[in-house]
Amino acid sequence: QVQLVESGGGLVQAGDSLRLSCEASGFIFGRYTMGWFRQAPGKEREFVIAIDWVGGTTNADSVKGRFTISRVDAENTVSLQIHSLKPEDTAVYYCAAGTGRFGTSRPNAYTYWGQGTQVTVST
Numbered sequence: 001q002v003q004l005v006e007s008g009g010g011l012v013q014a015g016d017s018l019r020l021s022c023e024a025s026g027f028i029f030g031r032y033t034m035g036w037f038r039q040a041p042g043k044e045r046e047f048v049i050a051i052d053w054v055g056g057t058t059n060a061d062s063v064k065g066r067f068t069i070s071r072v073d074a075e076n077t078v079s080l081q082i083h084s085l086k087p088e089d090t091a092v093y094y095c096a097a098g099t100g101r102f103g104t105s106r107p108n109a110y111t112y113w114g115q116g117t118q119v120t121v122s123t
Contacts, residue, residue: 002026002112004095009117012085016121020080022095022114030053033098034071034078035110038091040118045094049080050104058104092116 008020022034036052049059049069057069068081078095096110103109 002097004097004112004114006093006095006114006117008096009093011120011122014058014085014087014121014123016085017042018082018085018121019118020082020093020117022077022078022080024078024095024097024112027097027112029076029097030073031099033101033104033109034069035096035098035104036067036069036078036080037094037096037107038089039094040091045107047105048093051078052104054101056101068108075123082119085119087121087123090119090121092118098111 003025005023012018036048037045038048039045046062047060049067051057052115053103067081071078094116097112098110100109
């Protein structure tokens with residue numbers, strides 16, 4: 001079975017850094033684009049950042065310069081390094097996997113989704 005399990009969320013202070021991780025199983029990780037989305041209460045799920053299997057990345061304008069995505073295919077993991085956290089970053093963060101290299105900011109590009117990890121940024 002396919003599993004994507006996020007970890008690393010929690011309560012943090014504005015200005016702090018945080019690293020989220022996603023461990024995948026049940027599919028050929030090295031052939032998939034991996035992305036992160038987030039969803040705040042009352043808002044639609046939004047694209048954050050993605051990395052394809054050859055290292056190409058794309059990110060939302062709102063997180064450019066603060067969020068970095070990386071992957072370790074030998075470990076079937078993808079990570080999201082966040083710096084200078086802001087209260088508006090508060091959301092459930094979801095890991096997702098898709099088979100394409102293009103249009104990866106769109107949710108329908110992804111086949112598998114994790115259950116999410118909560119990030120709460122306080123002032």
